[in-house]
Amino acid sequence: xxYYNADDKYYYVDKKLFKEGDNIIKMNSTDTIAANSLESxxxxxxxxxxxxxxxxxxxxxxxxxxxxxxxxxxxxxxxYDNIVMDASEVKENQKLF
Numbered sequence: 001x002x003y004y005n006a007d008d009k010y011y012y013v014d015k016k017l018f019k020e021g022d023n024i025i026k027m028n029s030t031d032t033i034a035a036n037s038l039e040s041x042x043x044x045x046x047x048x049x050x051x052x053x054x055x056x057x058x059x060x061x062x063x064x065x066x067x068x069x070x071x072x073x074x075x076x077x078x079x080y081d082n083i084v085m086d087a088s089e090v091k092e093n094q095k096l097f
Contacts, residue, residue: 012043012058014092046077047084047092054090 006012018035025032045058057076061069077083084090 012041015040047087047090048077049082049084049096052096054084054092054094054096056092 020036022035023032024035043058044061045056047054047056049055059071059075059077061071063070071077084096090096
């Protein structure tokens with residue numbers, strides 16, 4: 001399963017990957033947790049369209065204006081990346097023409 005982001009404690013995944021009654025099993029253990037009881041959060045990011053499909057990359061926003069957004073240097077995007085302008089129109093791994 002792919003994930004959008006990770007930190008010391010969590011992996012961030014799309015909640016649409018789970019349905020009511022699904023359980024997540026902790027690796028190397030028999031511990032489980034119900035997927036519907038997991039916390040949810042919004043992750044700031046963009047969809048890249050470089051390879052012909054939507055590829056979500058998380059970013060940390062430094063500042064925003066009416067016509068621009070500045071992110072931390074060294075983030076997951078580069079100067080000439082093709083970025084989807086309206087993220088509501090795509091989903092992860094969607095083919096783009």
